[in-house]
Amino acid sequence: MVETEGLTKFYGKRRGLEDLSLEIRAGEVFGYLGPNGAGKTTTIRLLLDVIRPTRGRLRVLGADPRDPGVRGRIGYLPGELALEGRDKAGDYLRFLAGVRGGVAKGRVEQLAERLEADLSVRMGKLSKGNKQKVGLIQAFMHEPELLILDEPTSGLDPLVQQEFLSMVREARTAGRTVLMSSHVLAEVEHVSDRVGIVRSGRLVAVENVAALREKAVRLVELHFDAPVPEDAFRDLPGVRDLKVEGANVRCTIDGRPDALIKAAARFTVVHMVSAEPDLEEIFLTYYSEEGRHAHAGA
Amino acid sequence: MPTLVLKTLREYRRSLIGWTVGICAFAGMYTSFFPQIRANADLYSQAALSKYPDSVRTLLGGLENITSGAGFMQSIIYQLFVPLLFTMCAVALGAKAIAEPEESKTLELTLTLPLDRKRLVLERFAALVVGLLGVAVVSLLVVALVGASVDIGVPFGRILAAHSMVFLLVLFFGTLSLTAGAATGRKAAALGVAGVYAVAGYVVNALAPNVEVMSWLNRLSPFYYYSEGRPLITGFPIGDALVLLAATAVLVMTAVLSFDRRDVGV
């Protein structure tokens, strides 16, 4: 869907993005992460032909994004969305839909209802979050094959964020491809298949979220109806920091919880707590190491 | 009409209405003063006006024969004030075509629509043409109607010719503003380039008869082609009109090509 090779963008002498080689596959949701000024927006603007690469190659939907036909198959939410003027949001959406050759009847209203957006307000008077909703509606309304969303959740309240994430899941179920950028993994990990991290203009890691989750260390607590012998849990594969205190067992598991669950099944479990793994943390350590390698190599 | 042209006209609507009202009020009001001037021909005769310093008279375009209908219209309506106001309108609209929305970042979404960039510029230009044409038609009607009501004695065809030249003149400056904006993405550049060129062009043209160097520089001044033919007296000057149109066409092409090859919003 998206393919870049050695993609580089300099703004004069300032580096925006350097040597990005990335492939986004059909049907996946790709989370594009990085701190402020990393190069996320630069990448996305290159993909939409708003800016032109200094070097490198890029293909979007199998063609050059200069081809207007390609842009017709993309839904785009800009990172710095600006909506101004006295036009009502609904009129603006009608204009965009008109240039795109029309959208399914009732589609805009349905999206507006889901996101609780009021389309009868003049655009200049919309609050930041409400502008973002209009931005999301115009990106999703024509049911594009490829969605490119630059910080889609910024400005949205938690409930609307959830609604947005379910829209992304539905798009994925319908076979569409999504590229979305964010500052934090937590925002995208539940919908992303893969995540990539950029830092100072360079891609430092691309990881499969499921694999990451499997690698994740998580804290588990088990409570039984009677004291259990420590032997039953010792030396289980992937189980560490084991602490057995009477009827309570605490440990961290590395990857799959399978062995622990099977060992526990011999006793009567009354309560179990498993903390959600903090992918962010592993990811950060993972990519800061990668980053160091990259620097050492450079 | 293409969607983007309509949308652009909608964006222009408020300024178009404002400028139309301003230009019409001005042109209508001054045209209505004609009977007083005709009635006091002695007072306003050439001899009387010659007491103005030469330099002022030159800048105002000679103030000749303002007691005749055509002379009055030429000096009061078409020499300075209407072209000036209308040029300001055109330059402001030209800056709204690309530079202003680019600076305010609203252009980015339009740019990512399935529209060719060349087409985007051309449709913005088309909207500029239609908008300015609207102002021209309304103000033409106002001048012609008020003129007729005060028996100004200039045939409609001649007023139409003069007004058409105003339209071509301001279309040139509006397009210059659009082009500077399309090439740079900066509103200040759009307004600055077109504004400076307009003022310089006017001054050069006004001083040309008296200052040697100005007379060849004058070939670069749109005001030369605008005023040289005296359309109120001799009718529509096709040659001059073609020069203005050709210059505008070159500008549009420059706008299309330069916008097509640059980064937007950086």
Ligand SMILES: Nc1ncnc2c1ncn2[C@@H]1O[C@H](COP(=O)(O)OP(=O)(O)OP(=O)(O)O)[C@@H](O)[C@H]1O
């Ligand atoms: N128009 C520009 N002119 C000069 N430098 C720019 C321009 N736009 C971006 N940059 C630089 O390019 C780098 C990448 O910026 P980019 O906007 O792509 O970051 P980002 O990852 O989107 O950041 P954020 O999370 O803050 O949106 C930054 O160092 C930035 O200063």
Ligand SMILES: [Mg+2]
């Ligand atoms: Mg950004």
